[in-house]
Amino acid sequence: MAAIIRQLPWFDHATSVSVRGEPVAIKPEQIVLWISVGAWGRTEPNGSASFPAILDTGCNHNLLMQERHLVEWAGLPISTLHALGPVRVSGRRAILLVHVRKPPPTRP
Numbered sequence: 001m002a003a004i005i006r007q008l009p010w011f012d013h014a015t016s017v018s019v020r021g022e023p024v025a026i027k028p029e030q031i032v033l034w035i036s037v038g039a040w041g042r043t044e045p046n047g048s049a050s051f052p053a054i055l056d057t058g059c060n061h062n063l064l065m066q067e068r069h070l071v072e073w074a075g076l077p078i079s080t081l082h083a084l085g086p087v088r089v090s091g092r093r094a095i096l097l098v099h100v101r102k103p104p105p106t107r108p
Contacts, residue, residue: 008033010029014026014028017052019052020072030054030055031055032052032054032055033052034051035050035063036049036051037076051073051074053065061096081097083096084096084098
């Protein structure tokens with residue numbers, strides 16, 4: 001495990017973090033990582049906005065998030081993503097989206 005993950009705080013009680021002034025509930029013993037996402041080749045004026053993500057080692061997907069979090073927190077329009085099809089997440093239907101990335105240019 002990377003040393004950065006070992007150094008992250010976790011709590012044995014419920015707590016919350018604030019994202020853009022919105023409180024986000026954190027359950028006991030959940031590990032919160034701060035991440036940022038963006039479209040390939042897109043640059044942000046001050047870097048990509050960071051937001052919390054729960055580290056879930058039982059998750060079968062790379063990243064699960066609500067559409068409103070993708071738009072409001074990450075600033076990534078849903079129109080930049082391609083739908084791969086429906087999936088079930090905790091018994092609920094969701095759409096699996098992917099951002100098709102162009103490979104970086106090769107250096108001579």
